[in-house]
Amino acid sequence: MRIQPARSFVVTASIALAAILGVWVALAMPAFAQFDQTKPAPKDLPAPSPDPQNIEGVWFKAATIDDPVARAKYGDSIQPPPLPPMSQEALALHDQRLAARMSGHPLLDPQVKCAPAGVPQMMFLPYPFQIIQTPGQVTIIHEHDRSNRIIHMDQAQPDPAPPPSWLGHSVGHWEGDTLVVDTIAQRPENLMYPHLPMTEKTHVVERFRKIDGGKKLEDVYTIDDPKYYPTPWSGRMEFLWWPRDRVLEYVCEENDHPEDAAAAAYH
Amino acid sequence: MRARWLIAPSTGRVRFAAAFAVLALLAPPDAQATDLSGIWWIKDRCEIAPVDHKRLPLLPDAVEAYKRNQADIAAGKIVPEGNRPCIPDGMPRLMLARYPFQILQRPTQITIVHERDHMVRLIYMNESQPDDLEELDPFYDGHSVGKWDGDALVVDTAGIKPNTVIDKTGIPHSDEMRLTERFTLRDGGKTLRDRITVADAKTFSKPWSFTVDYAKSPNVELMDDVCPFGPPQRDLLGK
Known part of the structure; x- marks a missing residue:
């Protein structure tokens, strides 16, 4: 025919x-x-705890207007994210990485070799994480690269500082409704978004607080590292209460995670 | 009138409170469950059945696979794909690793945070495996559900990726492997015992079991073990 x-x-x-x-x-x-915040949750899903010092559960990165990643990707006009005040050396490192990425031949971040993303960079990633609170400890289980953050609630930062590690050493305490997390001793290869250098002396303080009746978790982070930044600088992000989801197994070395498609589209 | 006043103002709230009270009565309080929380470290053995395959109920094809794996180990080759550098050990080999792990115990979920390769096992309590295990997306550590049987935590794990071996001697398994673990405390809580039963009809003629003991190690902190960047520098902390 x-x-x-x-x-x-x-x-x-x-x-x-x-x-x-x-x-x-x-x-x-x-x-x-993942940015669909309007979809109603099924009714049998757990509600956030009314206790302001209970932040247990699964949370997911929310796209907000003060999020440079989301704005760069989804904003009406693509604007470079605002940079904090930084030294000439830090700016040169940033510009080198940015230029390499824009040329299509990005420099290898440690994460390309499957290292955990570090603090606070890991909190920027569009993957769910689960917070578990047990006596003396808050644990954050990140789906991305199985980065398990242990926050010691019953101790001060050790002196001298422990040897640098990918996730650093975190201690925390409650100030009213706010969980204050202090992180030191990260590996100097770690980076902060977008392409910002850090050192093993970088001091990160995060202030986590439930907002919107527990439907959101706010993280205000402050970076202090006199080597690269003349003054401490801050950023803010939000996470959505995400009880419909669970943390799945992520094996970076295989790069076979279904959400990699989302991550690729996101970046 | 009085009784009516008690119910009338907000039936929903009363119902909610009643349901909550019933649930609270039905659900065993967490305090009664054995407390497995803490940091644990394997005591001695890291292999199950060194060399002698006759001690395992291996099916003929599996005997051949085991011999191939042993020959590969002897030749310095890396055994199956799952043991390529930086690919997770998978279950149950993860429980045989010479690294500490921490158990976080909550009523609805027991979490095992492993230092080894920063693996984590999420064990959902009072849930069942799906009737059709094919629904489970294969994971290296599988999908685990748990329940209390008296003093013992019983964990059922299915949906385990087949490209790993059971221990460092190279015992093979298939995608049908299902594990039943029985965690109990011994020595007045100083030792955690995990009795692991392996059922895999494609590899073994019958289920078989082994036990692993872990010592409570309260002075140990979990550190970064990130492949390929080398093991944690534990000695620098004097631990």
């Missing part, structure tokens, strides 16, 4: 259009879905 040329074109075009749409939906939807 011979198909008329015109009809053949329509059939081919339809198939091509369907295929393009299918690929677009498959690639783009996970990235959009």
Whole structure:
């Protein structure tokens, strides 16, 4: 049987259009879905605890207007994120990494070799995490690269500081409704978004607090490192109460995680 | 009138309170469960059945696979894909690693945070495995559900990736492997024993078990073990 040329074109075009749409939906939807804050949660999901000092549960990065990543990706006009005041040396390191990325040949971050993303960079990543509170400890289980943050609630920072590690050494305490987390001794290869250098002397203080009736968790972080930054600087991010989800197994070395598609679209 | 006043103002709230009271009565208080929380470190053994395959109920094909794995180990090759550098050990080999782990115990979830390769096991309490295990997305550590059986924590794990070996001698397994672990405290709480039963009809003619003991190690802090950047520098902390 011979198909008329015109009809053949329509059939081919339809198939091509369907295929393009299918690929677009498959690639783009996970990235959009994670920012869908309007979708109602099923009714049997747990509600946030009324206790302000109970922040247990699964949380997920929210895209907010003061989030440089989301703004750069989804803003009406693509603006470079605001940079903190920094030394010439830090600016040069930043510019070098940015230029390499824009040229299509980015420099290898430690995360490319599957190192945990460090503090506070890991909190920027669009993956869920679970907070578990037990006596003397707050533990944050991140799906991304299985980065397990242990925050000691029953001790001060050791002196001298422990040897540098990818996640550093964190201690915390409550100030009313705010969990204050103090992190030192991170590996100097760690970076902060966007392409900002840090050292093993970088001192990070995060202030976590439930807002919006416990539907959101706020993290205001302050970075102090006189080597690169003349004054301490701060940023803020929000996480959504996300009880519908669980932390899954993520193996960076295999790079086979289904959410990698979302992560790739996000960055 | 009085009784009516008690119920009338907010039936929903009363119902909620009643439901909460019933639930509180039904649910065993967490205090009664054995407290497994703390930092634990394997005591001695890191292999199960050194060399002699006859001690394991291996099926004929699995005997061959085990011999191949042993030959690869002897030749200095790395055994199956799962043991490539920086690929997780997988279950149950993770429980045989010479690294400490911490158990975080909450009523609805028991979490095992391993220093080894920063693995973490999330054990959901009072849940069941799906009827069709094919629904489980294969993970190196599988999917675990737990329940209390008297003083013992019983953990059922399925959906384990097949590209790993059971121990460092190279015991093979298939994607059908299902593990039942029975965690108990001994020596007045100083020792944690995990009795692991391996059921895998594609590899073994019958289920078999082994036990691993862990010592309570309260003075140890979990550190970063990030492959390929080398093991944690524990000695620098004097531990």
